[in-house]
Amino acid sequence: MGELGLIFMNELKQILPSDRISDNATILEQHSTDESYHAPALPNTVVFPKTTTEVSRVVKLAAKVNVPVVSFGLGTSLEGSVIPYQGGIMIDFSLMNQVLEVRPDDFLVKVQPGVTRKQLEKELKTYGLFFSVDPGADATLGGMAATNASGTTSVKYGVMRDQVRDLQVVLADGSVIHTGNMAAKSSSGLHLNGLFIGSEGTLGCFTELTLKVHGIPEKVVAGRAAFTTLDNAVEAVIHILQAGIPVARVELVDAPSIKQINLFSDTYYLEVPTIFIEFHGNEAGLQEDVDFTTEILQEHQCQDLAFEANTAGRNQLWEARHQTAYAFLHHYPGKKQMVTDVCVPISQLANAIKHGRDAVEASALPGGIVGHVGDGNYHILMMIDPQNPEDIAKANEVNEQIVSYALSCGGTCTGEHGVGVGKAKYQLAEHGAAFEVMKRIKDSLDPQHIFNPGKIFALTD
Amino acid sequence: MGELGLIFMNELKQILPSDRISDNATILEQHSTDESYHAPALPNTVVFPKTTTEVSRVVKLAAKVNVPVVSFGLGTSLEGSVIPYQGGIMIDFSLMNQVLEVRPDDFLVKVQPGVTRKQLEKELKTYGLFFSVDPGADATLGGMAATNASGTTSVKYGVMRDQVRDLQVVLADGSVIHTGNMAAKSSSGLHLNGLFIGSEGTLGCFTELTLKVHGIPEKVVAGRAAFTTLDNAVEAVIHILQAGIPVARVELVDAPSIKQINLFSDTYYLEVPTIFIEFHGNEAGLQEDVDFTTEILQEHQCQDLAFEANTAGRNQLWEARHQTAYAFLHHYPGKKQMVTDVCVPISQLANAIKHGRDAVEASALPGGIVGHVGDGNYHILMMIDPQNPEDIAKANEVNEQIVSYALSCGGTCTGEHGVGVGKAKYQLAEHGAAFEVMKRIKDSLDPQHIFNPGKIFALTD
Known part of the structure; x- marks a missing residue:
């Protein structure tokens, strides 16, 4: 009690x-x-x-x-x-984990906040539909909305905020509101959907979500491209994006991460910087995309390239990618992970990753780099002993350098993980005078600060 | 003075x-x-x-x-x-009409608010880029952001809100904020971008916009499909969307509107309900999309079908479509237009359009139906004499019926035109308790209500 x-x-x-x-x-x-x-x-x-x-x-x-x-x-x-x-x-x-309604004709689904991503995936499959946001973890949809989660597919389908048509929200006075409607677009009133998504429980409790879903694409092809250097890999991705090829996913995994994946999963990938890539579309269009991509990859000294059109092969590839963080945790029992999450403009990506790699190498902490590079979002994963203040200090130092770098080139301290407590200290630096506006909105909707105190807005704010 | x-x-x-x-x-x-x-x-x-x-x-x-x-x-x-x-x-x-910076590698452009859509289009063309939001009118980007404008291409590329990475905004106390950054995604802080877009000048003055732009597609094909009945036309569109064909635009134009287009433009279209449709992609993929679409159109008794792959033919087609409102104004000198703008879930579209057509026919006001039906958004255009209270009353009555119908099936009173003064009276009905939240946000950011008083929030609110 x-x-x-x-x-x-x-x-x-x-x-x-x-x-x-x-x-x-x-x-x-x-x-x-x-x-x-x-x-x-x-x-x-x-x-x-x-x-x-x-x-x-x-x-x-x-x-x-x-x-x-x-x-x-x-x-x-x-x-x-x-x-x-x-x-x-x-x-x-x-216990609020029901899929309340599937509206296949409207490409919408209404769920309670406790429904998990995989639970929804299973439910939608029978309708030929899928939900596009895939952060790796089998998170709840409520939690994913609260942090504006995204993941591997956002380069094509957008982030959580792009999928939410309506939220039912309980406010600080107990009143219940809807932030949107079921129409594909609206110019009516202030856009509360966008405001509540990503507010990390600081403005209210989500009790129902209406989400956009997509038809399962006619054809999916996934590929794995191995490079001799990280720079080549990053530059190949930038080139693919700039060519306007509509990739559905494009992920960078560095050599140390591939090594952990091989140790943890049933894979024997070359332990070199690797791009995981996927295309969604019709058969003919997709073949053109794959051919064009292959050309670009080869121009950037891709040393090994394998495309998988069958479901089992693709699933293994993405499963392996998604297991990266768990692979590291498994290899370093007792350690915890600190994961940076900056997102930078694409033109700054190659330099930002170089800078990040140098910072983490200087710290001597074990870890790797993975990222949703199609969005300019990448993670540096550092394994630390949470009981060891020196480890935490080192990781904090790396994180701070990486965040500073990202902010200095027009990026953000967090692309998809949210602010939580770890990034509250960067809010003023990132948002400047706009942070004051955020605080005024918080104060006007939750004057007592009962909702998730200390998150986004530090306790001293 | x-x-x-x-x-x-x-x-x-x-x-x-x-x-x-x-x-x-x-x-x-x-x-x-x-x-x-x-x-x-x-x-x-x-x-x-x-x-x-x-x-x-x-x-x-x-x-x-x-x-x-x-x-x-x-x-x-x-x-x-x-x-x-x-x-x-x-x-x-x-006088604030400069394109400040084009960042082709980042697919971003920074503009002042007075830059017009066509001015930007011209500037971007030399980079092989285009800005996707096309509301028809050659509006300013600042105005388009203020109303969350959209138009014909939003079914593929999204609305204005989806294109804005950052706004520079002057607030009521004269302070200047940035609502976002240049990264493709962010989970940092409260999402002010989305909140300010569509706020119609009630929260601040936009003084700079950073916008997402797109590569000009490798191949574009546009088509015109004529139908015997409006129902067939609407159902064909719904079928195309449900088949998951990635249309870039899909517009419905009813027979009276085609008639006005022919009178005003240099066109000789069949004066029957017509679908204007466009696809963007690579050559092979697009051919598959066109073939599949043709099949569906024919299943719905399309009586005439013409595809245009050359630029001149496409431009004429879209110019004609965009001139609909001006064609009506030209034909009825001295009259003004009242345009409904509801948006409904796709599954409700056929019935909503039937209901709307009956309502406007009962009013005996001249006008037509056009719409961005791929989004469930359609306009009933009524020509009225602004000096004639009876005309205004009739048009108001039609608008009210159409809005009620849209709200009752999960839609919105305005898909893209904004609330302004005309739809302020529907805000409480549409948003319920959420309207109170919008008012609290307005009060917290503009306590004296100096910004555009009476818009969105009626003066009595």
Whole structure:
């Protein structure tokens, strides 16, 4: 029951049955952490609502007594976005996990926030549809919307923000709003959809999402291209993008990461800088794209090239790519990962990656570089001992250098992971006077700062 | 000098030279109206700044004495978005009309708000690039961002909001912010880009825009398909979309509109419901798309089908389509147009258009139906005598029926024209409790409501 007090807990029990309110030590601990290196912190209590009305009543109660409210999906954040550093109530959305409606004719699906990406994928398959955002982790859709997640396919289909037509949101006063509608476009009123997506639980709790889905493409071809140098690989990607070839995914994986993938997965890839690439389209158009791409790859000294048109081959390739982070974690038991996440304009990508590689090599921390290079977004993964202040200091130093570099060339400190606690310190540098505007909006919608305090907006802001 | 007072005008002259401040009757009148049926209203004075600093100083002065500030591009609004019903200062951006930077490697361009769409098109052509948003009118980019304009190509490339990477905005206190950056994606902070796009001058003045541009496609094919009935035409479009064919544009034009096009343009199209369609891609892929589309069109009793792969033929086709509104205006001298602009989920489109057609026929107002049907967005154009209250009442009645229908099936009252004054009355019905959130954001960013008062938010709100 922690510090929430008996009266509070009694009121909470008026809203939810006791078996959906927990202060069991194991439950609290499960909700104290994510997949990042950030220090854990326990919530006071975890609740498991089943309806929007229950969420609204919980929030109203929390506001009445000024207790923090943190929304929790599956805890796959890489920036401590859900760690409840102020304690309070954790709302776990795992029981709100229904796909409510599939509207194949409208290419829309309505889901509860606890539905996971893979669960949705399975459901949509029978309709010949797919949801395009694929961050690797089997995150919840609510969490993905909260951080504006993206991943390998955003170069073609866009990020989470591009897929959301409507959110049902519980606000700080317990009122329930819809931020959009089911139309493909709208110029009506202020655009709340975009504002709430990526707000990391600081403006409200998402209780329903209406998402755009896509028809499964007629034909998909994926390929793997191995290079002698990282520079050649990056420059090949830039050349492909500039040629206007509509790639669906294009990923860079450096040699140390390929090595970890081979150790962890059932693969025997050449341990050199590699591009993973995929095309979606009709058969004839795609063949032209593949041919043109092959030419460009060869111009950039690609030493090995293999295309896979069958599903099994493609799945193995992407599975391997997505396992990179887990491969590193597996190889360094007890260590945690710090992952940088800057995104830069494409013209700056080659230099930014060179700069990042030099920074991480100078730190001597083990790690690798992977990235959604088609968007100018790349990750430097560093393995650190979270108990070792020296490791954390080194990784912080690398992160800071990389963020400074990205900001200096017109980029952002986080392309897809969100700010959480790890990047709150860069907000003022990145947004300047606009950060004040963000704070005014936060204040106007959550005057008591009950929602996810300390995230995006540091506690001192 | 109107009601602004001598002291105010003297202070204004400290900011701008006299030849860039005007209360000349003709200038005021030019800034009193737009392309809609809405009644004109004069500003007190019009200023022509050349720099962001000048805009900032004008806004600061206006805030000090609580005078309205309205931003003006070219006055192509169809909803009275720029008509200064409260008088005040009109900021005309025509002298801020420079393309500041083209970054072909990043597919980005930085422009001042007074640059027009066609001016940008011309500038980009030499780089092999194009800007995708084409609302028909040669509007300014600042105005297009303010209303979240879209048009014929949004079915493939998205709306204005999807093209904006960054805005420089002067806020109500004169401070200058950037709402974004040059990276392709970001999860950093609250998403101000999306919020400011479509805010119709109610949150600030845009003084610089960084926009996404695209490579000119390798191959473009456009076609015209004539149908015996409107229903067949609409159903053919829905079928094409559902087949997942990546159309770049797909427009519906009804028989009365084709008739006006033929009268106005140098065309001899069959005067029947017609689909204008376009594909962008590589040669082989495009041929497959055209073949598949042809099959579908024929299944829906298309009676005449012509594809144009050469530029001249395509240009004539789109020029004709874009002239529809002007063709009507030309045919009914002295009349003005009221244009509905709802957008509905695709599954509701056929019934919504039937309902709309019945409503306009019952009103006996002359007009036609055209629309960006690939997005579920369509316009019913009604010609009215702005001096005749009966005409206005009839058109209002039709508009109201059409908006109610759209809202009842999950749509929006405006797909691309914006709220202006004409659709302010539908905001509460459309957004419900979310409208309160929009008002709180407006209050927090513009507490005195100096920016474009009465737009989106009615004066009583």
